[in-house]
Amino acid sequence: MKVKVGLIGLFDMLKFKNLAKNRKELIDSTSAKALPYSYVVNDLAKLYHPYKQKLIIEKIVEEGKDVKSFILTSNEKLAPFKAGSYISIYVQINNEIASRAYSLSSSPLDVAKGFYRITIKRAPHGLVSNYMLDHAKVGDELYASEPGGFLTYNRLRDAKNVIAVAGGVGITPFISMAKAINDHVEDFNLTILYGVNKKEDIIFKDEIDYLNKTDKVKIVYVFAKEEVPGYPHGFITSDLIKQYAKDEYSVFATGPRGLLDSLVNELPKLNLPKKYIRLEQSPLCLKSEPVEYKIRVHVNGEVVDIKAKSTETILQALEHSNISIRSKCHLGGCGFCRSKLISGCYEATKFENIKEIDRKFNYIHPCCSYPRSNMEIEVYEY
Numbered sequence: 179m180k181v182k183v184g185l186i187g188l189f190d191m192l193k194f195k196n197l198a199k200n201r202k203e204l205i206d207s208t209s210a211k212a213l214p215y216s217y218v219v220n221d222l223a224k225l226y227h228p229y230k231q232k233l234i235i236e237k238i239v240e241e242g243k244d245v246k247s248f249i250l251t252s253n254e255k256l257a258p259f260k261a262g263s264y265i266s267i268y269v270q271i272n273n274e275i276a277s278r279a280y281s282l283s284s285s286p287l288d289v290a291k292g293f294y295r296i297t298i299k300r301a302p303h304g305l306v307s308n309y310m311l312d313h314a315k316v317g318d319e320l321y322a323s324e325p326g327g328f329l330t331y332n333r334l335r336d337a338k339n340v341i342a343v344a345g346g347v348g349i350t351p352f353i354s355m356a357k358a359i360n361d362h363v364e365d366f367n368l369t370i371l372y373g374v375n376k377k378e379d380i381i382f383k384d385e386i387d388y389l390n391k392t393d394k395v396k397i398v399y400v401f402a403k404e405e406v407p408g409y410p411h412g413f414i415t416s417d418l419i420k421q422y423a424k425d426e427y428s429v430f431a432t433g434p435r436g437l438l439d440s441l442v443n444e445l446p447k448l449n450l451p452k453k454y455i456r457l458e459q460s461p462l463c464l465k466s467e468p469v470e471y472k473i474r475v476h477v478n479g480e481v482v483d484i485k486a487k488s489t490e491t492i493l494q495a496l497e498h499s500n501i502s503i504r505s506k507c508h509l510g511g512c513g514f515c516r517s518k519l520i521s522g523c524y525e526a527t528k529f530e531n532i533k534e535i536d537r538k539f540n541y542i543h544p545c546c547s548y549p550r551s552n553m554e555i556e557v558y559e560y
């Protein structure tokens with residue numbers, strides 16, 4: 179046995195001895211033809227992570243009172259996405275660029291058919307939402323980020339059964355998930371508790387009726403403000419979730435603040451492991467005395483002074499001054515808007531999820547940070 183090992187070692191040494199010679203022979207015998215211009219892996223990376231997507235509004239569908247869906251196409255290939263993802267769209271409103279994230283309500287398979295669908299509800303003071311509802315028209319062009327998000331199913335982390343709690347237009351990512359299951363792109367059991375005030379507030383009624391016939395999908399309306407025979411009435415509580423839960427289950431939730439705030443109190447009663455609970459909530463605006471500050475912005479080698487209100491995020495202040503920076507989640511979680519703080523004070527919302535190393539080297543997330551003094555920052559234009 180010892181002799182055998184020794185021989186192998188000897189052969190290895192001989193191979194090593196000839197390494198340089200063999201390599202030179204190989205190089206000399208290789209064709210002088212230029213290397214391919216593109217590589218599959220680079221093309222895939224570009225497809226999955228486009229820097230920017232130029233989208234065209236192909237169709238607008240009224241889904242209900244103050245709710246519209248927008249079918250968005252592109253002359254390029256659209257980036258694929260996982261059900262539950264969002265895109266951040268950028269629109270020009272007067273002289274400002276404004277960006278907001280919206281969940282995709284289409285199936286991931288629809289990308290192959292060449293479209294995304296986002297669904298938007300009017301919101302009090304919703305700059306982009308209200309602009310889209312009132313002014314966007316078929317044929318308009320807009321830019322969008324690559325899709326992303328945390329509210330997606332991962333079979334390594336999540337239980338095989340998912341209870342999705344949705345309020346109002348918060349149903350959109352779960353409609354995408356239900357469609358993905360129906361299209362066999364995802365494989366888990368999904369029960370959606372869809373909270374609405376009244377019957378007239380339901381959106382996607384026909385799609386829900388259709389999806390409810392899918393084996394692994396069940397969508398239950400929960401009416402808060404009217405009693406409808408056969409359906410739960412009131413708020414979505416831990417008891418209601420338990421009623422529809424079976425075996426091991428995860429809970430995903432998104433919707434209006436009132437619903438999410440009440441779930442923050444309800445969900446601990448389920449005693450689920452932390453990894454089984456996923457809430458997608460937009461940060462509360464931080465309250466403060468209205469004060470106007472100045473932010474010195476370094477962008478593209480130039481220095482620009484802009485005004486910033488204490489009641490608005492730094493991202494909003496940049497957008498009001500027509501400075502567009504990269505953003506995706508608008509929740510403080512993705513890091514896409516990461517910018518360098520040179521001086522000054524800011525306050526970040528509690529959902530900001532900044533890496534320790536970024537904090538150490540003075541990076542901030544302008545999407546969820548509010549100025550608390552005059553500041554100087556460096557941003558990366560989009």
Ligand code: FES
Pocket residue numbers: 504505506507508509510511512513514515516543544545546
């Ligand atoms: S846009 Fe995601 S962290 Fe700011």
